[in-house]
Amino acid sequence: MSSALSPVAGARWADRRTRTLAGLGVALALVAAVVVAGTLAAGPAQVTDLAARHRPPSLDHPFGTDRYGRDLLLRTLVGLRLSLLVGALAALLSGAIALLLALLATAGGRVAAAVVDWLVDLFLALPHLVLLILVAFALGGGTDAVVLAVGLTHWPRLTRVLVSVGRETTAAEYVAVSRALGHGRLHVARRHLAPHLVPHLSVGVVLMFPHAILHEAALSFLGLGVDPGEPAVGVLLADSMRSLSAGHWWLAVLPGLGLLLVVKLVDRVGEDLRLLLDPRSAHL
Amino acid sequence: MGLLSRDRGRLRTAGLRAVRLVSLLVAVAAGCFALMAGSPVDPVEAYVGADTAAIGSEQRAQIEERWGLDEPPLERFGVWAGHVVTGDLGTSQVFGQPVTEVIADRFAASLSLLALAWLLSGVLGFTLGLLAGATRGRLLDRVLTWWAYTLASAPTFWVGLLLLYVFSVSLQWTPVCCAAPLGTLPGEVSLLDRVHHLVLPALTLSVVGISPVLLHTRQATLEVLASDHVAFARAQGERLPGLLLHRVARNAAGPALMLQFASVGELLGGSVLAEQVFTYPGLGEATTTAALRQDVPLLLGIALTTALVVFVGNALGDLAHRVAVPRTREVAA
Numbered sequence: 174m175s176s177a178l179s180p181v182a183g184a185r186w187a188d189r190r191t192r193t194l195a196g197l198g199v200a201l202a203l204v205a206a207v208v209v210a211g212t213l214a215a216g217p218a219q220v221t222d223l224a225a226r227h228r229p230p231s232l233d234h235p236f237g238t239d240r241y242g243r244d245l246l247l248r249t250l251v252g253l254r255l256s257l258l259v260g261a262l263a264a265l266l267s268g269a270i271a272l273l274l275a276l277l278a279t280a281g282g283r284v285a286a287a288v289v290d291w292l293v294d295l296f297l298a299l300p301h302l303v304l305l306i307l308v309a310f311a312l313g314g315g316t317d318a319v320v321l322a323v324g325l326t327h328w329p330r331l332t333r334v335l336v337s338v339g340r341e342t343t344a345a346e347y348v349a350v351s352r353a354l355g356h357g358r359l360h361v362a363r364r365h366l367a368p369h370l371v372p373h374l375s376v377g378v379v380l381m382f383p384h385a386i387l388h389e390a391a392l393s394f395l396g397l398g399v400d401p402g403e404p405a406v407g408v409l410l411a412d413s414m415r416s417l418s419a420g421h422w423w424l425a426v427l428p429g430l431g432l433l434l435v436v437k438l439v440d441r442v443g444e445d446l447r448l449l450l451d452p453r454s455a456h457l
Numbered sequence: 458m459g460l461l462s463r464d465r466g467r468l469r470t471a472g473l474r475a476v477r478l479v480s481l482l483v484a485v486a487a488g489c490f491a492l493m494a495g496s497p498v499d500p501v502e503a504y505v506g507a508d509t510a511a512i513g514s515e516q517r518a519q520i521e522e523r524w525g526l527d528e529p530p531l532e533r534f535g536v537w538a539g540h541v542v543t544g545d546l547g548t549s550q551v552f553g554q555p556v557t558e559v560i561a562d563r564f565a566a567s568l569s570l571l572a573l574a575w576l577l578s579g580v581l582g583f584t585l586g587l588l589a590g591a592t593r594g595r596l597l598d599r600v601l602t603w604w605a606y607t608l609a610s611a612p613t614f615w616v617g618l619l620l621l622y623v624f625s626v627s628l629q630w631t632p633v634c635c636a637a638p639l640g641t642l643p644g645e646v647s648l649l650d651r652v653h654h655l656v657l658p659a660l661t662l663s664v665v666g667i668s669p670v671l672l673h674t675r676q677a678t679l680e681v682l683a684s685d686h687v688a689f690a691r692a693q694g695e696r697l698p699g700l701l702l703h704r705v706a707r708n709a710a711g712p713a714l715m716l717q718f719a720s721v722g723e724l725l726g727g728s729v730l731a732e733q734v735f736t737y738p739g740l741g742e743a744t745t746t747a748a749l750r751q752d753v754p755l756l757l758g759i760a761l762t763t764a765l766v767v768f769v770g771n772a773l774g775d776l777a778h779r780v781a782v783p784r785t786r787e788v789a790a
Binding site: 291294295297298299300301302303306307308309310311312313383387390391394395396397410413414417418420422425426429432433436437440 | 482484485492493496497610612614618627722726729730733744749751763
C-alpha cells in the first residue's frame, strides 16, 4: 500500500520542494538587488535639482521628485537598504537573546525557567511601540539607538516558542536515556537540544525581520529614530505629510509601497524556509 | 472534602496570579524609571529649555537640590514610587499640568478612537474570517487571505496616509486633522462633528487588528466545519448559513475574543502612529510629544498607564474566553 503510494507522493513533494526553492531564490535575489541598488544610490540620492521640484512620476523619475528635486526612487532605495540593515541587525540580536534565554530556561532548572517566563511577561507588559519609544528615548535617538531598541525588544515571542520546543525535546525518552547514560547538561544541550532549536530559531529570526523593519520605520516616522536628514522610509513618509494636501501623492504612496513589497519579500523568504526546514508545518 | 481542596487550589492560583501581576507592575515601573534615569537627557536642561546658557552653575545646583537630583538613583526611585502609589505622577513640563490630568484628558479622547477601532477590527475580522473559512479555496477566501497577509505587512501609518490622501485630500469627505473643527470651543463640538473626525483614524487603527482575528477565525472555522457534530448537523439537513450561525460562530468566538482582548497593547501602539498621522489629540500623540520634547514625567506616566491597560485587557480576555468556552472552566480549576 505505502510502496504503491509513495512514488506519487514523492514526485509531488519533489515538485513542491523545487518550486519553494525557486521562490526562495528569486526572493533572496530581489532582496540582494535592493541592497546593492540602495548602496549605489547613496550618493545620487542627495543630488538636488531645484528646477525639477515636486515632479510627478515620469520616465526620468519613476517615483517623482521631492521638494528639493531629489529623485524619490533613489531615496526610497537608500531607505529600503537601511531598513533591511536595521532589520537584519535587530533580528540577529533578538535571535541571539532568545536562544540564550531558551537554553537557560530548558537546561537551567526550574528557577531559571520561571525567571525567563517572568522576563518574557515583563517585556510583553507594555505595548511594543511604547516600549520601543522608551528604549530609543533612553538611548538618545539616532540610528544606533534604533537598532538597539528594535533588537532588544523583539525576542519575547520567539523565546516562548523556543522554550516550548526545548521543553518538548527534553521531555522525550531518548533524552532521559542519554541522561541515564551519564551525559551532562552540556552534552544534552549540544547533541539533542540544538538540532531541534536551530530550525525554529532560523525561521523565527527571518520572520522577525519584517516586524523589525516596520518598527524601525514607525520610530523614524515619529521622529524618534533615524536622523531626519537620512532618507529612511519612515523619514520620507513623515516628510510627505507636509505636502500631502498639495496633492503630491507620490511622496506618500510610492516609498510605502516599496516598504510593503520588501516586507512581503522577506516574509516570503521566511515562509519558504519554514516549508523547507519543517515540512510538517505546511499541512497545518 | 474534594470540593474544599478544589476551592483551596483555586484560591492558590488566584493568589499566585495576583503576586505575579503586582511583581510585574513593580518591575515595569522600576524598569521605566531606570531607562529614564539612564537616558542622556539632562532634566534641568530639558526643563529650562532654550535658556540653558542664561542660568549659572549656582542656580543649576539649586534646581538639582530642589528636585533631589543629587541623591542616589535608588532613593529617587523610592521617593517617586511613593508619590506614584498615592496617585501623584508629577507635573508635565510640556503641558504645564499634573501628569494625571494630562493623561486623563488625553485618554478620554483616545478612548472613543480605540473603542471604535477595536469594535471595527473585531466585528470585521470575525465576520470576514467566518466567510473565508466557509468558502475555503474559492476566490473569496483567497482574496480575503491575501488581503489579510498584505495588511499584516503594511505599515499602519502608511495606510493612514493613503486613507488621508484619498478621503480627506482628494474626495474631501473627511477632515484633514484634529478631533474637532478648527476654532470651535470644546463645549460646542457636536456629536456628528466628533464622529466625522473619528472615522478615518479609527479605520486606520482597526487595520492593525483585522488580520490576526481574520486568519485565526478562518482557521477555527475550517476546524469546526470538519468536525463530527457539524457533519451530524449537515446530515440533519442544516444548510451552510445555519451551520455558521449555530455551530461555528460560538466555537470560533472563544479564541477570537481572547485574541481581540490581547491585541489591546498592539492597538495602543498603533494609536501612537494613527494619532500622529491625523494630528488627533489623544494619548498616542501625547506619547510622541513627550518623547520628542523630553517630558520625562509624562512619558513615565504614560508607560505605567498603558501597562495597566494591557494587564486589564489580558485579564478580560481570559474572562471572556471562559465565558465563551465553558470547557476551559473545568480545566482551569
